[in-house]
Amino acid sequence: MALRQDVEAIKERVDLVSVVSRYVTLTKSGSGQKGRCPFHKDDTPSFTVSGEKGLWHCFGCGEGGDVFAFLMKIEKLSFVEAAQRLADEAGVSLTSRREDGERDKLRAVVAAAAEHYAANLANTGQGARARAYLESRGFEEAAWKRYGLGYALPGWDNVKREFGARFGAENLLLAGLLVEGEKGSYDRFRDRTMFPIYDLSGRPIAFGGRAFDGEPKYLNSSTTPLFDKSRHLYGLHWARDAMREAGHAVLVEGYTDVLTLHEAGIRNAVGSMGTSLTQGQADLLGRFVQEVVIAYDRDAAGGAGAVRGMQILRNSGLAVRVAKFAADEDPDSLVRKFGGDSMRDAVRDAVPFHHFYLESLVAKHDPATAAGKEQILAQATEFYRGVRSLPLQQEIARGVGDLLGLPRERVAHVLATRPLQRAPGAGEEGVGGAQWRAEDDLLTMLLRGDVEWARIAAVASPADFTPAHRPIFEALANAPESHNISAWVVERLREQGLEEQAGVASSYVFAEVEFADLDRALEEKLDQAVRLPALERKMANVARALRTADAAGDRAAVDRLTLEQHGLTLEKSSLSKKRDARRGMHGRDEGEAQGEITSEAG
Template identity: 55%
Template sequence: MEDNRADVQTIKERVDIVSVISRYLSLTKSGANYKGHCPFHKDDTPSFTVSSEKGLWHCFGCGEGGDVFAFLMKIERISFPEAAERLAAEAGVSLKRRGDGERERLRTLSAEVVAYFSENLTNTAAGEKAREYLLHRGYGEETWERFGLGYALPEWDDLKKSFSKRYGLKTLTDLGLLVQGKENTLYDRFRDRVLFPIFDLSGRPIAFGGRAFQGEPKYLNSPKTVLFDKGRHLYGLSWAREALTAKHSAILVEGYTDVLSLHLAGITHVVGSMGTALTQGQANLLSRFVSEVVIAYDRDAAGGTASLRGMRILRNSGLDVRVARLPEGDDPDSLVRRDGPERTLEILEAAVPFHLFYIESLKERYNLSTLAGKEGALAEARPFYQGISSLPLKEEIVGLLAELLDLPLEGVREDLGRRQQRWRPTEEPREMEHSWGKEEVILSLLLRGEADFREVAALASPEDFSQHYRPIVEALATVNDPFNLSLLMQRLDEESARQASYLALAPVRFNDTGKALQDALIKLVKLPAIDRELVRLREETKRCDKEGNLDRVDELQRTYSALVAERTALVAQKHPRRGRDDKG
């Protein structure tokens, strides 16, 4: 069963999120919100916040969050349709099933777009650089055809013009192929990118991932649609399904090319999380096919952090977890292309159990020759230790940490068992003070209804925002007349919904919201534009100087100095003051 957005909205209006969550944990009124101990991690102090007004919940301890559907899905480990059925019965709503004809129309469009991108790759002059890029990576024409690879032309509206007459702009937008920009104009989401179609379990195309040749973001995925939710799909699952079932084990990688290269090398029990932000929905999906997962993310700082986070999520789904130690600077794609499948399999099969990887990571992140380093490592290890239920495993961790830190066994055991002191949302949010940037400020004000999206959209487009927050910006463009937070949450995938609940509920306020928004927009749009112009002016000045065009050099230098002065004045503006939201 697919959700009907009107029905989902009605359910949210009729069901009180506080009443639903109160069935699973005790909530206490705190200002405008409610607080309690999080049911998803060991929470000694109330880190779990619920807003009846906004219809959202968020845990400031473990980072989980979302709407009433997300809570029920997570606490009961059920799918969205199952959660919708339960809440619909409680709300007295008769769910309407999305017509098969409409879904088939979207699937037909998706398949036609795959063919369109494939034609761009193989038979256009503009596709030459895409062909060269793929051939250089070792992907020949047979691979393009096998995995449906394609190319999006550089034009802003080529796909729009090719399909709008037959399908209409709304259908193209519903499938995530068009993006709404400034002044409500629609343009192609994917431009000048190599395209990797994403398939469902039955092997039908439902979405796309695009790789840029230069600029940011390097990778761009389809947004959440009727057919696709990145937080509940895995790249390559339809190809890997039989191998996963046979081996009872999965190799989890980050990117599209990691999956392709391993499959081409004959290592087929591999799926991709489409980035490092693994979700609980993806972990639950994997648990339907395997009992063990080997994480093989890139060997860099981001990959290490993602592996640590992924371990927790996968174990929440009841999976055994090991982590592969790839050579420094490698990802699975580069490893298998350089060293071949046999050496790659050796490294993957030598993956270490999750707890050994975690303890080894402490050595890399703390100076354990110092007192402060040992205290920091113990403090971080405490919630990790307390989240493990197996007594033999806990004892092994105590022994390993005692040896690593050169501390008495009993002392380490006692310290790890101490109550964990967590930051309380009612306290001054110091962690946020230094980490909130221009994007968080803008989105927080928008999600709380304290800023008008039209004011932001007049100055900034979705592409001015980082890949991390772009899905929220794109969803905001569809729910701003009038602003509807509940509808927005329906249009976000699992990871983006967590981010949105955090930004909407974090106890941070601004003394002057107008100035905070203006300053943040200056930093997001104006300063980068000035920096780009300064680079251009420097390059033109060098060229004119070589040509002996001194009058033009003088003119350029005056323009450059004026821009530097303007930039200096903008940077010198006072940062917005933030403090605790007394309303909770």
């Protein structure tokens, strides 16, 4: 991708330390620089910058990244805006700017298509069904015009025939209006009610199409040079002024939710186009508001995707509340049945998202039983780890403690230290905090460049790592052979939308942990993170098979498995003998002590 080269060229020429120095007073510390973090109230300098690695990280609030991430965050810029500013400084001519002419052409294509769809809605016999649908949702002709609504005709080539000669099929494809099939290209949107998606200047750049029946019910434009669903919000250009004025945005799921709220005078409503909110969308919201009120229907709001989205918003520095609806209501139905004020009440009474989350856990698991408590603790652990704010983490721990009738301090300790559940199939046995901390240390060694990749890759594979760590190890496995692997990995994780892992990875790069005897520490960590858990999984499987064979009276199998079990036990004791030998030589258990430091850093 051309932009990728631009980004590399900018990074080569722009000095991170001098960019950061414009905002933060830095003093030299070790191989890097330190200062007070500009993103949280920082009394002890916890903000670290490495010019050599091109990365920064704050140990107070967990923020971190490269020069782009810094400028985006501090100036509240989009990635492209940050890139443009840095490109000017570095004297790099951006491919994206060279492509401006092409983008103008695509905008003309999309605008023409929007007019075409609008005319179909207003004037054709086939449009009757779409007209009836919109009227049934309370949208009269004036609203169709206000929001540019339209209708895509049935048939495979209406848009292709209408615009093929004028714009060329390749431009229609590039604008996301056609799809390439085996027998040539054809219309992407057929027999659908059409909702144009606008950019911040109010120009149509893409579409959402709603089917009358059939799947998918909602179809969005594919990613095009103009549109990337993960970086746009439906209705933002109508809502931006009202959002700024109110200081908060009402975030809904679908197109008609947005329009219904706007028609009811709730003009700070925007649509996430699905419940899985992305970092790009959170950054966009953060440019206009300090608070987001989530107004999804109840099932959607409790879903894993929505909860993850709330964490992304919160970790981006926004306050997040959730509006509560009855089981059969959503924003659209509420307004149509009870009017706009009922929705305003729901927004006013919205609860902080962590309260909402804890309530939803209680609805799923019974906190009066030990099993229910276990389930709630397990799920709350993941939730807790996904939140970066320390005060909020403490509130969550207090909430869980009170909910379960357990001592708050104990709960806080468990939430902070217990290992996250492994993916199904990996086995629960033998997964301890030691493994978690050993993974921390292995990834630290790799990301700081302390050890050669091959030494760890010879023993470990991604499947050995707990799910939260796995993407980091995978990114390391894919990193090109260059001197700055750490920056590449952090950026790669961010590109994948794995903000949390990107933050964790950047914290490893700056981890202030020293391995006095690196070889010894490496072997110890590989034992704890990889060899021992693998052995224990095998042992658990054999024990299970042995029970089955025993119950079935299969003597041959029992003999074979008993032998196997004996072998594994020997292997395990040889592992611990080796460990004792290593420790004996040095006299103390350095490995354990080291683990504590890095786990604080995440």
